[in-house]
Amino acid sequence: MISRPPVQSPESQNPPAVSDRRKKQKAASLVLYIGLVLLALWVVRDFIAVVAWAGVIAIALWPLLRKVEGNRWFTGRTTLIAAALTLAIALLVVLPVGIGIAQALREAHDLSDWFNAAQENGVPMPDFLQHLPLGAQQVSTWWQANLAQPLKGSAAMKGLHSTTFMTLGRHFGARAAHGVMVFAFMLVTLFVIFQAGPRLSGALTKGMRRGFGEDGANLLERMAAAVRGTVSGLVVVGFGEGVLLGVVYFICGLPHVALLALVTAIAAMLPFCAPVVIGLSALWLFSQGSVAAAIGLAVVGAVVVFVAEHFVRPVLIGNSTRLPFLLVLFGILGGAETFGLLGLFIGPALMTVLMVLWTDLVE
Numbered sequence: 001m002i003s004r005p006p007v008q009s010p011e012s013q014n015p016p017a018v019s020d021r022r023k024k025q026k027a028a029s030l031v032l033y034i035g036l037v038l039l040a041l042w043v044v045r046d047f048i049a050v051v052a053w054a055g056v057i058a059i060a061l062w063p064l065l066r067k068v069e070g071n072r073w074f075t076g077r078t079t080l081i082a083a084a085l086t087l088a089i090a091l092l093v094v095l096p097v098g099i100g101i102a103q104a105l106r107e108a109h110d111l112s113d114w115f116n117a118a119q120e121n122g123v124p125m126p127d128f129l130q131h132l133p134l135g136a137q138q139v140s141t142w143w144q145a146n147l148a149q150p151l152k153g154s155a156a157m158k159g160l161h162s163t164t165f166m167t168l169g170r171h172f173g174a175r176a177a178h179g180v181m182v183f184a185f186m187l188v189t190l191f192v193i194f195q196a197g198p199r200l201s202g203a204l205t206k207g208m209r210r211g212f213g214e215d216g217a218n219l220l221e222r223m224a225a226a227v228r229g230t231v232s233g234l235v236v237v238g239f240g241e242g243v244l245l246g247v248v249y250f251i252c253g254l255p256h257v258a259l260l261a262l263v264t265a266i267a268a269m270l271p272f273c274a275p276v277v278i279g280l281s282a283l284w285l286f287s288q289g290s291v292a293a294a295i296g297l298a299v300v301g302a303v304v305v306f307v308a309e310h311f312v313r314p315v316l317i318g319n320s321t322r323l324p325f326l327l328v329l330f331g332i333l334g335g336a337e338t339f340g341l342l343g344l345f346i347g348p349a350l351m352t353v354l355m356v357l358w359t360d361l362v363e
Helices: 015-043 045-070 078-121 127-131 136-146 155-160 163-196 198-252 257-268 274-287 291-321 325-362
Strands: none
Touching: 015 045, 045 078, 045 163, 045 198, 045 325, 078 163, 078 257, 163 198, 198 257, 198 274, 198 291, 198 325, 257 274, 274 291, 291 325
């Protein structure tokens, strides 16, 4: 019996052609994967901000989550821990908002009486305006012409009942409903992230190591540290400013000290917003004749804000990310301008990437 040599396929007879075909297949697969990822992101585009907010909060609370999971009393109770942390976040947001709404409703009756009196009799000019060092005559003339007369037939009152005002009201209601929906989805996403726990963290680190090597995993950790440090710098310092200035409000005799301190704390988390609240509070004291209290509030508030913004906050954020003060400042301001509130936390993380790339370049 005569044996025949094995039949070779065309691919085995031409190895360069096989190698070229495999390269083309890999390139086509890469294009397909990128296209599918972009399509998936486009489908969920309205929820990207929700996931980003949940990610920021999860990164900030991740050390706490790991510490609680390490306690022997909570071993194996991942769902309970996730539910408790998510509920705590919900209460931290809902309670201040609820207190503010309740306070506003209590003040609504007095505001309505003032509004009706202004329609019938006008708004009397405060006495301090007549004693301004500059422009007293011009301000007095403008006030008498526009506000001292009954406002019932004024153009401003007619504008309150116009179609534009109603449209603005509906737009505000729609935005408020959208905000509630986003917050609800964020809580659900946050619960899922907490429930995934270390499995999610390990999967992200493993994926970065496979895709970008050990440097990629280290970069991911430093970006997480940047987000965590930014949250500490903004939130902790903001509440600290609110507490300190709340004491000053109480000493100066301002009404609704607790609510005003909460508003100040929230404003202090945003760039250049705390001075606005302090300035308006000082202006209210000045209008009531408390000149010394107004000046004292303005001076103490300026000192507190200056120290917090230029020393405490940059140190907290910079130490956790090893970023210079200027990059911290640019990251916060540029991120807020580009991405809104979410950019306050994304900006320093991107500056961390820039700093890592620069360090690798010069070393």
